[in-house]
Amino acid sequence: MHKKDCFYLGKVAKKFSFKGEVLVYLDTDEPEIYQNLESVFVEFNGHLVPFFILSASIHKNNFLRVQFEDMFSEEAADRIIGCDVYLPLQMLPKLEGDKFYFHEIVDFEVQDKRLGYIGKVVRVNDSNAQALFEIDFNGKEILVPMIDDFIIKVDRKNKTLHLDTPNGLVDLYIN
Template sequence: MTKNECYELGRITKTHGIKGEVNIWLDVDFPDEYEDLESVFVDIKGELVPYFVQKILIRPNQTIVQFEDVDTFEKAEALLGASLYLPLDVLPDLEKDQFYYHEIVGFQVVDKKLGVLGTVNTVYSMQVQDLVSMDYQSKEVLIPVSDSIVLSADKAQKILNVDLPDGLIDVYLSE
């Protein structure tokens, strides 16, 4: 399994207790959908290593996991900061007008008023506001992800339709 065949589920943020449990941050909209999680791939020095979930407890703002064969504080501590992955084929299907962030990388950004602008490089998931990154005139431009700005994604044509606020592009072009 390679990272290209997976999506990032979250990250191990800290240890929990002394028996090998870890806290993980789930980078998902609905953490409860993962309460029956059986296994994940853990990024260990660039390699995806399968880990089997022995126990998972999902609480608001905290998910505690016990992996099989991780039964000491030291073994849990060795996993700190590691990213967790799942295969793309286990992602739930979305409604027609919805998309996963990884799907729009490489899409052409087309603004309602300005026309074709650039190509999506990545999407940053931030605590307050997710941001689409694109290059425009050799500058990185960040587009806030909101229903009023990101209008739709045409998966067949690989186009991200947006309605940028007036002056947003100018902020990035001015020195």
């Protein structure tokens, strides 16, 4: 399995017991949908390695208490503490309406209510406090804050993102 075919689920945060159980921090709003997994991919030494789950349960909101197969000691658990956890993209719950996953809208055309076509989504930059749409318009980069009020419609069928940006925001980039 390649990382590009997966989504980030969380991180092995810490040991839970002397029997090799670990707590996996789940980076999701709905941790309960992941408590019945059969396996996950753990990024270990730069590679995604399948880890099979013997038992798992929700622990204090966003943590999953996990007992992996063949991991029955603290020493075994120590080796994966801090490792990222992934699942295949096809396991992402389907979103509808104007909700979307960041990877899902890459290469969508962007139509602004006032300006018309303003480019294609290159990626979503979520490394700052405010996530941004990075849009390419004829080689020029346009940054639009990802604000619910700006998003009119996510048209998956036509791969188009419809926005209503404030006057002057996009104009800064294209004029």
